[in-house]
Amino acid sequence: MIYCVEDERNIRELLVYTLHSTGFTAKGLESGAQLYEALEQEIPELILLDIMMPGEDGYTVLEKIKRMPEVKGVPVIMVTAKGAEFDKVKGLDMGADDYITKPFGMMEFISRVKAVLRRGGSKTEEELVHGPIQLKIKRHEVFENGRKVELTLKEFELLRYLMENRGIVLNRDQLLTRIWGYDFDGETRTVDVHVRTLRQKLGDSGSCIETVRGVGYRIGDAE
Amino acid sequence: MIYCVEDERNIRELLVYTLHSTGFTAKGLESGAQLYEALEQEIPELILLDIMMPGEDGYTVLEKIKRMPEVKGVPVIMVTAKGAEFDKVKGLDMGADDYITKPFGMMEFISRVKAVLRRGGSKTEEELVHGPIQLKIKRHEVFENGRKVELTLKEFELLRYLMENRGIVLNRDQLLTRIWGYDFDGETRTVDVHVRTLRQKLGDSGSCIETVRGVGYRIGDAE
DNA sequence: AATCTTTTCGACAGGATTTTACATAGATTT
DNA sequence: AAATCTATGTAAAATCCTGTCGAAAAGATT
Numbered sequence: 001m002i003y004c005v006e007d008e009r010n011i012r013e014l015l016v017y018t019l020h021s022t023g024f025t026a027k028g029l030e031s032g033a034q035l036y037e038a039l040e041q042e043i044p045e046l047i048l049l050d051i052m053m054p055g056e057d058g059y060t061v062l063e064k065i066k067r068m069p070e071v072k073g074v075p076v077i078m079v080t081a082k083g084a085e086f087d088k089v090k091g092l093d094m095g096a097d098d099y100i101t102k103p104f105g106m107m108e109f110i111s112r113v114k115a116v117l118r119r120g121g122s123k124t125e126e127e128l129v130h131g132p133i134q135l136k137i138k139r140h141e142v143f144e145n146g147r148k149v150e151l152t153l154k155e156f157e158l159l160r161y162l163m164e165n166r167g168i169v170l171n172r173d174q175l176l177t178r179i180w181g182y183d184f185d186g187e188t189r190t191v192d193v194h195v196r197t198l199r200q201k202l203g204d205s206g207s208c209i210e211t212v213r214g215v216g217y218r219i220g221d222a223e
Numbered sequence: 224m225i226y227c228v229e230d231e232r233n234i235r236e237l238l239v240y241t242l243h244s245t246g247f248t249a250k251g252l253e254s255g256a257q258l259y260e261a262l263e264q265e266i267p268e269l270i271l272l273d274i275m276m277p278g279e280d281g282y283t284v285l286e287k288i289k290r291m292p293e294v295k296g297v298p299v300i301m302v303t304a305k306g307a308e309f310d311k312v313k314g315l316d317m318g319a320d321d322y323i324t325k326p327f328g329m330m331e332f333i334s335r336v337k338a339v340l341r342r343g344g345s346k347t348e349e350e351l352v353h354g355p356i357q358l359k360i361k362r363h364e365v366f367e368n369g370r371k372v373e374l375t376l377k378e379f380e381l382l383r384y385l386m387e388n389r390g391i392v393l394n395r396d397q398l399l400t401r402i403w404g405y406d407f408d409g410e411t412r413t414v415d416v417h418v419r420t421l422r423q424k425l426g427d428s429g430s431c432i433e434t435v436r437g438v439g440y441r442i443g444d445a446e
Numbered sequence: 447a448a449t450c451t452t453t454t455c456g457a458c459a460g461g462a463t464t465t466t467a468c469a470t471a472g473a474t475t476t
Numbered sequence: 477a478a479a480t481c482t483a484t485g486t487a488a489a490a491t492c493c494t495g496t497c498g499a500a501a502a503g504a505t506t
Contacts, residue, residue: 189495192494211496213494214493
């Protein structure tokens with residue numbers, strides 16, 4: 001069972017329907033209040049939580065449910081509006097497991113849901129490792145040879161996306177869509193710049209981010 | 224090529240125009256019937272399908288094309304009128320890849336199109352093999368007898384296109400159109416040059432790219 | 447206001463691509 | 477078989493692009 005807390009009816013129904021048609025059981029809820037009620041009936045496997053809601057916002061709700069012993073362990077995916085960068089980190093700090101930026105495609109949505117469920121009760125600290133680079137998703141921390149590397153949000157997401165797709169080349173559009181949001185227009189060197197700063201901050205290990213000229217970037221295989 | 228199935232002339236032309244000006248090839252079609260005809264000519268990369276149409280509605284059309292083996296894999300974006308909330312999801316359930324609600328902005332429209340096309344690409348086969356040559360599409364890597372061969376973008380595309388059409392001869396125009404994306408009229412040695420570098424880089428296996436005099440090039444059958 | 451992050455700009459280098467010009471091979475005609 | 481013509485191969489030069497980099501503007505956050 002997955003609870004979808006989202007005030008907009010359209011989106012809520014879309015989410016629920018998509019989940020259903022993928023084989024999940026899901027229930028749409030309009031507000032934090034409805035969620036609390038539902039939680040007394042049944043503890044779900046996952047909660048989708050919109051941040052911007054009239055009345056109680058997503059953070060407040062998250063805070064509350066993370067204090068409920070029964071519910072604490074349930075993974076939470078925050079649904080954020082585009083552009084609210086800081087929100088994401090805040091949500092993660094507060095114990096959310098992942099976030100997804102509106103508007104999003106249904107395929108991506110489903111794959112996030114599956115990913116979070118796969119991780120299991122969110123107990124285990126999910127981390128990605130590639131050679132000397134270690135990335136702790138939930139803690140939002142990156143280490144290179146044990147040395148902690150301070151990354152900004154965009155840099156972190158960039159690295160994460162690359163590491164999640166190790167070996168395969170991601171082009172600028174893909175990176176832009178995934179990290180900067182659904183639509184992003186115009187020709188810019190934004191991605192390049194971030195790749196560069198990322199490489200710099202990663203020091204010696206930075207070179208593992210390869211440029212595939214004319215195509216995009218990738219983190220090479222550990223062969 | 225993108226097919227836009229939409230009964231309202233204004234909208235149809237607007238869609239086609241927008242796609243054109245973004246660099247896509249697109250064709251407007253008035254009805255399901257016209258779509259079926261067009262599908263016999265050419266399988267598009269994407270189909271935009273209006274739901275509310277006189278005669279056969281979008282769902283029926285979607286259902287039909289999802290039963291055609293050739294067309295099944297083509298991504299579909301449903302175009303729904305505002306208010307028909309439930310319909311959206313019905314379309315998704317039936318195999319559509321995304322939906323867009325009328326009225327919509329052209330920017331959003333384009334970004335959805337791009338997003339779906341990107342996704343569609345990843346569904347396709349992972350690697351092509353011909354004799355000692357192995358081509359990993361997503362990784363953008365090519366191996367010849369296990370040895371990694373560094374190819375530039377154009378060389379890679381050329382090899383890929385040839386391998387996708389193993390055994391059949393591709394003439395210069397086809398190659399130019401498909402890889403260089405433009406209809407050159409004058410004589411160009413561009414293709415030859417790239418074929419040459421490709422053969423060189425492939426070493427011993429390079430000889431499997433045959434020249435068919437007066438016609439074009441092909442990668443022979445593995446017989 | 448001060449600081450930090452993110453985006454944009456412009457110049458630049460080096461590689462990729464295309465063009466040019468010519469050589470060579472295959473076909474056709476005489 | 478020689479002459480001729482066309483299609484293809486090759487090398488080098490010319491051009492075009494793309495990624496890189498420093499810096500600075502623009503936005504956010506404190």
